[in-house]
Amino acid sequence: MKKKYSILLLATLSIVTFIALIPTISAKSSNLSDSQFELKPLPYAYDALEPYIDKETMMLHHDKHEKAYLDNLNKAISKYPELYKIGIEGMLKDLNSVPEDIRETVKNNAGGVYNHEFFWSIMSPEQNQTPAGDLLKAINKDFQSFDNFKAKFKEAALGRFGSGWAFLVKDKDGKLSIISTANQDSPISQGLTPILGIDVWEHAYYLKYQNRRGDYIDNWWNVVNWKQAENNYSDKK
Template identity: 55%
Template sequence: MMLNRRYFLILLGASTGALTLESFAFAINNPILDVVAQSATGTVQLPPLPYAYDALEPYIDATTMQFHHDKHHAAYVNNLNKALDKYPELKKPSIESLLKKINQIPSDIRTSVKNNGGGHVNHTMFWQIMKSNGGGEPTGAIANIINKTFGSFADFKKQFNEAGAGRFGSGWVWLVRNKRGNFEITTTANQDSPLMEGIAVARLIRTLLA
């Protein structure tokens, strides 16, 4: 039932079906986005899928989507809220802000915030990069960046997939804007995020390695 590394690398490499780059230009101008919903009391909310469970078939079946969102992602949310209940003042900042200052989080909940907060933010963004009938060659600003940085979209896909294949165990592959202002492909382990290292995430290019 887990989304596996091979499945998503193939999905990205095929450039068909689910992944979309259409909103990337907005992310370039706003590289760190607070996309995770919290209630007025600071309780972290599980975001609804932006499409039906079966919207990504035949690439991802409805049962897998429902399990991964309703069970797996929901567990991150529940565990994160339990951790933050110990320090109500930490419910005021966004979860992204907490991750960017992860080393300042109280030590007794730091690991939980890192794992569950990271998992929540990563998955929230992950659902948003897919849609029915998505995929295809990028155009506009993102196409220009990819061609300038990697030579071509085909070369970008090759390097992106190789980065995923080279990540041992569970993790994510990202396109980021590094501290020098340059775009590059990087990976993180488990539910870690480049946000934890002060790196701007290019919001709409990433894939889960489970």
């Protein structure tokens, strides 16, 4: 009889201990999922931007190039896990808060991830959209006309020597301007809000357009997601 009670007591204690441990186990699991930035899937099919941007370019661009930035970023900040909580956008907005020994790596690779996620979002399978609403009014105001804006944007994208980006950005006062950044430098590190942007690294166009960056830029207008650009301008997600 005594032995039966002992077994019962032991079993009860085990259950109580297990229940007490559940929060610890869950917390550990959620810490694990917070300990790596993960590659977000492309928001549409790889061939959705055909014929202007080909499937193979999109596969390599997303699965290999963006993934490499992500892997390098995870590797660099593995020794400063508190940075995971600050997040990619947070780090890029305040690069001086990133430890100096990894600051350049974070700038390049967090920038690589941020800029590419932005780039995917600013293109759409719903092709041949046109700008409208407040964004179009602001473009006409700050660039005189939409055609003039397109010409200036192309000039910036073509004029970027080597690898980089051209962006339409908004400053704190809501004024639009066109900038070009080198490598993976992101407008948000300069306190600017990107409205739309084009990747002019050769990996973005070489398979289809070879050295003809101008043709790539001309064709890219057909897949611009003007609805998303309008949301970016209005600060809607």
